[in-house]
Amino acid sequence: MSCRVYSNSSSSDWDINDSAIPRINEFDTFSEWADGHCRLVYRADNEDAKRHSSGWAMRNTNNHNVHILKKSCLGVLVCSLRCTLPNGDRVHLRPAICDKARKKQQGKPCPNRQCTGRLEILACRGHCGYPVTHFWRHTDHAIFFQAKGVHDHPRPEAKSTSEARRSLGSGRRVRGLAVLLAKEAALGNKLMSLREPKRQCRDLTSGPRNLNPPPLIADQDKGYCSCPPFECICNYQPVLPTTLQQYNPHSPTYQQPQVLDSYWTQEPAQAQSYPDVATLNQQYDFTNIPADLFQPEEIFQLDQPIKPDFVATSTSDINRSPSTLLDLGSGTIHREFKSEEYWSQNITTMINDDSNNSGSSRFNLSQSPDNSLSLNNNLVPAINQNQYMESAKIDDLYGVHKSAQSYFQQTMLDGDYKTQPNFEIIADNKVYFDENMQNFEAFQNPKTYKPNYQEKYIDLGQYAEYNNFLSVYDGNKMNDSAMFGDLDFRINNCVSGASSLHYSHENFDLISHP
DNA sequence: CATTGCGGGTTAT
DNA sequence: ATAACCCGCAATG
Numbered sequence: 001m002s003c004r005v006y007s008n009s010s011s012s013d014w015d016i017n018d019s020a021i022p023r024i025n026e027f028d029t030f031s032e033w034a035d036g037h038c039r040l041v042y043r044a045d046n047e048d049a050k051r052h053s054s055g056w057a058m059r060n061t062n063n064h065n066v067h068i069l070k071k072s073c074l075g076v077l078v079c080s081l082r083c084t085l086p087n088g089d090r091v092h093l094r095p096a097i098c099d100k101a102r103k104k105q106q107g108k109p110c111p112n113r114q115c116t117g118r119l120e121i122l123a124c125r126g127h128c129g130y131p132v133t134h135f136w137r138h139t140d141h142a143i144f145f146q147a148k149g150v151h152d153h154p155r156p157e158a159k160s161t162s163e164a165r166r167s168l169g170s171g172r173r174v175r176g177l178a179v180l181l182a183k184e185a186a187l188g189n190k191l192m193s194l195r196e197p198k199r200q201c202r203d204l205t206s207g208p209r210n211l212n213p214p215p216l217i218a219d220q221d222k223g224y225c226s227c228p229p230f231e232c233i234c235n236y237q238p239v240l241p242t243t244l245q246q247y248n249p250h251s252p253t254y255q256q257p258q259v260l261d262s263y264w265t266q267e268p269a270q271a272q273s274y275p276d277v278a279t280l281n282q283q284y285d286f287t288n289i290p291a292d293l294f295q296p297e298e299i300f301q302l303d304q305p306i307k308p309d310f311v312a313t314s315t316s317d318i319n320r321s322p323s324t325l326l327d328l329g330s331g332t333i334h335r336e337f338k339s340e341e342y343w344s345q346n347i348t349t350m351i352n353d354d355s356n357n358s359g360s361s362r363f364n365l366s367q368s369p370d371n372s373l374s375l376n377n378n379l380v381p382a383i384n385q386n387q388y389m390e391s392a393k394i395d396d397l398y399g400v401h402k403s404a405q406s407y408f409q410q411t412m413l414d415g416d417y418k419t420q421p422n423f424e425i426i427a428d429n430k431v432y433f434d435e436n437m438q439n440f441e442a443f444q445n446p447k448t449y450k451p452n453y454q455e456k457y458i459d460l461g462q463y464a465e466y467n468n469f470l471s472v473y474d475g476n477k478m479n480d481s482a483m484f485g486d487l488d489f490r491i492n493n494c495v496s497g498a499s500s501l502h503y504s505h506e507n508f509d510l511i512s513h514p
Numbered sequence: 515c516a517t518t519g520c521g522g523g524t525t526a527t
Numbered sequence: 528a529t530a531a532c533c534c535g536c537a538a539t540g
Contacts (some may be wrong), residue, residue: 060520
C-alpha cells in the first residue's frame with residue numbers, strides 16, 4: 001500500500017524537485033493509498049501512475065512548474081454529527097474533485113438514514129497544517145511520485161467506489177454496491193485503526209510543539225442547520241454518539257467510517273442505536289436553526305495553516321469545537337475543526353515535519369524515546385481517551401503492536417534497505433549520460449540538491465494481500481497477522497540538521513542549465 | 515456532468 | 528523566491 005522502506009525504488013534518495021534524480025531500475029507497485037512522506041517510482045507505462053490517481057481525493061494544484069504535477073488532498077466527507085451507523089461504523093465519503101461538485105456535496109443529508117446530520121468536509125491538514133501534497137514527475141522511463149505529509153483524516157471511499165455510485169445514479173439504493181462499499185470501508189477502517197501517528201519528528205529549532213489545531217473561529221454561537229433548503233429535518237434532536245475520541249483513528253477505540261447497507265438500500269430504517277452514547281454534544285442542536293445558513297460560499301476552501309498560537313484552547317474547547325467548513329470562495333475556514341473531535345484532544349507532543357519544514361498536525365503523536373524510530377500503527381496512544389475501550393480489545397491491539405514492533409526491529413536490523421543506484425540527472429531539456437551510459441533526462445529549473453531529510457518506510461502490504469484482509473474481515477475477525485500485514489511502518493528522522501546525509505554532491509553528476 | 519491538467523493570477527511568508 | 532490557493536479554460540470520458 002503506501003510507503004516502504006523496502007520500496008524497490010525508494011532505496012535511493014531523491015527529491016521530486018531535484019535537478020538530479022537517481023536512475024531507477026526497479027519500480028514500485030502502484031500505491032493507491034500512499035501516505036506519509038514517501039517517494040515511489042513507477043514504470044512509465046503504469047496506468048495508475050499515468051493517471052496520477054490516488055485513493056485520497058487529490059485535486060490539482062498549480063505549482064507553476066510544468067514538469068511537476070502537484071496535487072493537494074481534499075480530505076474526506078464526513079457526517080456533521082459524526083454519527084455512528086447502525087453497524088457501528090462511520091461515514092467517510094469521497095469529496096468531489098471539482099469545486100462546484102464538492103460544494104454540492106456539502107450539506108447533503110448524511111447517508112445514514114437514521115441520522116439528521118449533514119455531510120461536511122473534514123479537511124486534510126496533514127502537512128504542516130496544510131493538505132497533504134502529492135507530486136508527480138514523468139521521465140522517459142519512469143514516473144516519480146512523492147508525497148508530503150501524513151493524512152490526518154480517515155480515508156475517503158475509493159475512487160472506484162465513488163465512481164461506481166455516481167454511475168449508478170442513486171447509488172444509495174444499490175444493495176450490491178453497498179456490500180462492496182461495506183467491505184472496502186471496513187478494510188480501510190481496520191487499516192486506519194492500526195495506523196499510528198506517523199510522525200516522529202522533532203523540530204530542533206523551535207522545539208516540540210503542541211500542534212493540536214484549535215478552532216480558528218470560536219463557534220459556540222454558530223449553531224447552524226446544514227439541511228438544504230426545503231429539506232430541513234431538524235425537528236429532531238438526535239442522540240449523538242459524540243464521544244469524540246471515537247473519531248481518533250489512532251485511538252484503539254476508533255473505527256473507520258463505513259457505508260452501510262441501510263444507506264444503499266431501500267430497506268426500512270431500523271431503529272438507530274448508539275451503543276456508545278455518552279453525552280450529547282450541544283453543538284449539534286439543530287432544533288432552532290434556520291435552513292439558510294449553509295452558504296455555498298462558506299463551504300469549502302482554503303486550508304489554513306494552523307497557527308501554534310491557537311493551540312492553548314484546543315483541549316478545553318473540545319466540546320465546542322465547530323466543524324470545518326472551508327470556504328471555496330474566500331479561502332477561509334468558517335468553522336473550525338470538528339476534526340478535533342475525530343482525533344485526540346490530548347496531544348502532548350505533535351511532531352509533523354516534511355522534507356523541508358516542521359509543521360503541525362492533528363495527530364496525537366506519542367513521542368518515541370528514539371527520535372528516529374516510529375512505528376506507524378495506531379496502537380500506541382491510549383492516552384486518556386479510552387473510557388469506552390474494552391480491555392479485551394486493547395489487549396488485542398497491543399498484541400498486534402508488539403508483533404509489529406518486533407518485525408520492524410528485525411527488519412531494520414537487516415540493514416539492507418538502502419542501495420545506491422545510478423543517478424538520473426535531470427537538467428533542462430537536454431539528455432545527458434553518465435559514465436555508466438545511463439540515460440539522463442531533461443528537466444527545467446535545476447536546483448541544488450538538498451539532502452535535508454531522511455526517511456525510510458516499511459510497507460508490509462507486500463506481505464498480505466488485500467483479499468486476505470477482506471476475507472479476514474469478512475470473518476469478522478481480524479487476526480494479528482493479517483492486521484500486521486498491511487501496516488505501514490516507517491522511520492522518519494525529520495531533524496534536518498541531525499539527519500545523516502545519505503549522499504553528497506559527489507554522488508551526483510549535477511548539471512545545471514539555468 | 516465530473517475529472518483532469520494547464521496556466522495566469524493573487525496573497526503571504 | 529517559494530508556497531498555497533483561486534479561477535477559468537479545455538480536453539476527456
